[in-house]
Amino acid sequence: MDHLDTLRCFVAVADAGGFAAAARRLGVSATAVTRAIAALEARLSVLLFQRSTRTVRLTEAGERFLVDCRPILTDLQEAEQAASGGQAxxxxxxxxxxxxxxxxxxxxxxxxxxxxxxxxxxxxxxxxxxxxxxxxxxxxxxxxxxxxxxxxxxxxxxxxLRRLVVASPAYLAQHGEPRHPDELVAHRAIGFSFDNNSVSPWKFKGGVVGQPHFSWISNSNEVDIAAAESGLGLTRCLAYQAAQGVRAGRLRVVLAAHEPPPxxxxxxxxxxxxxxxxxxxxxxxxxxxxxxxxxxxxxxxxxxx
Missing domain, CATH: 3.40.190.10 (Periplasmic binding protein-like II)
Structure with a gap:
């Protein structure tokens, strides 16, 4: 196995997360892949993978080497394909x-x-x-x-995608429909947060800010939409997230005149x-x-x- 094939083995093991899976992807034996990685590590005098009975993980040196290897192999593949007509x-x-x-x-x-x-x-x-x-x-x-x-x-x-505020018809019938972001302070809402910790105030057109009372904070858009459909409160979302509920009548869009740019x-x-x-x-x-x-x-x- 030449040096370029060894590099291909290294990238395949990193992508597949194991020697056997990489071997199947490359169409060679697991023993050949194991030997190729060992030879590469000996050549570089560095450990590229941490091995255990269950997992194979890149070391810090392996992660750096992977970033450098990918463009080399990609450029070589493109050159070969262009020469053979395979690029098409x-x-x-x-x-x-x-x-x-x-x-x-x-x-x-x-x-x-x-x-x-x-x-x-x-x-x-x-x-x-x-x-x-x-x-x-x-x-x-x-x-x-x-x-x-x-x-x-x-x-x-x-x-x-439009940035919407939506709620169920039942919630709006009980609590009224807000006509301006200033009125959100009187409403319950379900907020989205990547870290499941805090939610930023909702920003609208012209820099106007609305601050509802967040009764639920989650890190799942699906959870937020389902909670809004159940009548728990308003939620802020992108149009595709609420489209099914709106078309089915389970949700209504409010404050449309105050939406920020899509x-x-x-x-x-x-x-x-x-x-x-x-x-x-x-x-x-x-x-x-x-x-x-x-x-x-x-x-x-x-x-x-």
Missing amino acids: EPQGLLAITAPQMFGMRHVAPVVQAFLHAQPRVQVRTLFVNRLVHLLEEGMDVAIRIAHLPDSGLTAVQVGA VPVHIVYPAGRRAPAKVRAFVEFARERLSAEPVLQGRGLTRRA
């Missing part, structure tokens, strides 16, 4: 990340359709409510719901035009489908008859 055909493992609820509702259906259209591509998805660093965590594509800072990544906007939604990926065919194919595939989603274009919140 999507193939290989594609890693995609998105916010959890958006990923489940809107990205997963796109991935399913993409895999039917591209049988030579395999997909790994990571749907989590945190910022995933593409290069450091081995991701090819991210869906970001935010105003993006300047970076070296390529971003394709596919729409924007939040843009982007498909983000590194490398731009030099991105592998699998990335370029998925970005275009997802762009067409996500751009057609009514909720991403400010629609899709009309109650069904």
Whole structure:
């Protein structure tokens, strides 16, 4: 096994989290992978993995080496594919990340359709409510719901999401509908918090701030929506999170005239035009489908008859 194959083994073990799984992915024996990693560690005079009977984890040195290895192997693969004409055909493992609820509702259906259209591509998805660093965590594509800072990544906007305040018809019938953010002080609410600790005041158009009484703080958008549908109080959310409840009549949008500007939604990926065919194919595939989603274009919140 030459040095480049050894590097491929290292990346495969890091991605698969084990020697046997990496061997299956590479089509070689587990013994060959184990020997390759041992030879690499001897060459570098450093331990790259912490091994136990159950897990294989990167050491700190291994994590740094992984960040350096990925672009080397990616550049080599692109050069080989370009020379052989293979760059035109999507193939290989594609890693995609998105916010959890958006990923489940809107990205997963796109991935399913993409895999039917591209049988030579395999997909790994990571749907989590945190910022995933593409290069450091081995991701090819991210869906970001935010105003993006300047970076070296390529971003394709596919729409924007309204920031809503919603409540159940039963709650509004009992407590009244707020007409201005100042009136929120008299209302109960369910708040979202990443750290499940504190909730920031709700900001509206023109910098106006509303401060309801938070009777429940959770780190789950699904929990917040369900609590609002049960009549517990108001909640703040993005349009896609409440769309099903609004269309079904379980939720109503309030304070629409005071909504802040919508939040843009982007498909983000590194490398731009030099991105592998699998990335370029998925970005275009997802762009067409996500751009057609009514909720991403400010629609899709009309109650069904």
